[in-house]
Amino acid sequence: MHLIELYERLLSLGRFASVRRLVTTLCVVLSALLQAYVIEAFIIPANLLSGGFTGAAILIDRTTSLFGISIPISVGMLALNIPVALACWKSISKRFVIFSMLQVALLSLFLEIFEFPALLPGDTVLEVLFGGVLIGLSTVVALKGGASTAGTDFIALFVSNRTGKTIWTPVFIGNCIMLLIFGSIFGWRPAAYSIVFQFIATKTVDEFYHRYQRSVLLVTTKQPTEVARAYTQEMDHGASIIDATGAFSGEPVGIIHAVLSTYEVSDAIKLIRSVDSRAVINVMPNENFVGNFRHDGIDEPLPTKVKATPPVDPLLASMAKLRRYAGFRPGMVQHEKRPPQN
Numbered sequence: 001m002h003l004i005e006l007y008e009r010l011l012s013l014g015r016f017a018s019v020r021r022l023v024t025t026l027c028v029v030l031s032a033l034l035q036a037y038v039i040e041a042f043i044i045p046a047n048l049l050s051g052g053f054t055g056a057a058i059l060i061d062r063t064t065s066l067f068g069i070s071i072p073i074s075v076g077m078l079a080l081n082i083p084v085a086l087a088c089w090k091s092i093s094k095r096f097v098i099f100s101m102l103q104v105a106l107l108s109l110f111l112e113i114f115e116f117p118a119l120l121p122g123d124t125v126l127e128v129l130f131g132g133v134l135i136g137l138s139t140v141v142a143l144k145g146g147a148s149t150a151g152t153d154f155i156a157l158f159v160s161n162r163t164g165k166t167i168w169t170p171v172f173i174g175n176c177i178m179l180l181i182f183g184s185i186f187g188w189r190p191a192a193y194s195i196v197f198q199f200i201a202t203k204t205v206d207e208f209y210h211r212y213q214r215s216v217l218l219v220t221t222k223q224p225t226e227v228a229r230a231y232t233q234e235m236d237h238g239a240s241i242i243d244a245t246g247a248f249s250g251e252p253v254g255i256i257h258a259v260l261s262t263y264e265v266s267d268a269i270k271l272i273r274s275v276d277s278r279a280v281i282n283v284m285p286n287e288n289f290v291g292n293f294r295h296d297g298i299d300e301p302l303p304t305k306v307k308a309t310p311p312v313d314p315l316l317a318s319m320a321k322l323r324r325y326a327g328f329r330p331g332m333v334q335h336e337k338r339p340p341q342n
Helices: 001-014 017-043 052-065 073-087 094-113 124-144 152-163 166-185 188-208 224-235 264-273 314-325
Strands: 214-220 238-246 250-259 280-288
Touching: 017 052, 017 094, 017 152, 017 166, 052 152, 052 166, 073 094, 073 152, 094 124, 094 152, 124 152, 124 188, 152 166, 166 188, 214 224, 214 264, 224 238, 224 250, 224 264, 250 264
Parallel strands: none
Antiparallel strands: 214 250, 214 280, 238 250
């Protein structure tokens, strides 16, 4: 019980913007470090090709090396990601783009300063299996933290934000096309292993990141009005109440029909049970949805709903005090005065 209370108190800190940004930064660093490790300990020793812009950078490096030209993977990743980041600057979230590009920059830095040894040298099958899962987890860590590994993640999230549908399967198909090009140049055996590697990575992301997956709730309760009111107020989603009759009791009951994001299901169940502990809740996957659907901010890292940011953030307030002690005053910055417009 004490652990649950401690966990809830830690989650409650998410109402502070400074805490959310700290969580995002830690996730970005961990994601970049894990991705750098997978590239040097699994992908390069097994002669694999990763997917996305990272794979494209590896392909460019290996192709240009055939002509005696070396374009480092780190340079290639930055060159490929910057144009896409600029294109998505206004369409996704500026904060999300900044943290995603920070992930790319850190990955490039880690590839330059670290040299991780091969973990399973000579065993290509295990390198494909473990490497695919780990590279997928590195993407999941960034996404759950409120950022991404940029590249095709930008494209996938841009489309998902517009359509509300996941496009990881089309991303996988695009990666396979790139891997076919890789196979035609460097051999089909490493290309085949790379396709399996990318399939495992894509399925790992799809399994652990549920932002654009939806579920249907069917709640049978004798307190439909109270449950529906609590649900709509706390979850910010709509619901419908259907009048019904209990088959055994013959008493009137209400069936609440609601659609929500899969990652919100556990919070919704907890909320409903707090209103009616005897409610019967049926959760079903939602294959398709047509209509308006509210999404939380893409750059919010906490998986559960927290209170809105209070007007005063203790950390930001402390930083403001330090600036004042240092002698900085907002009025010290003079702006050029322009003549009034008629």
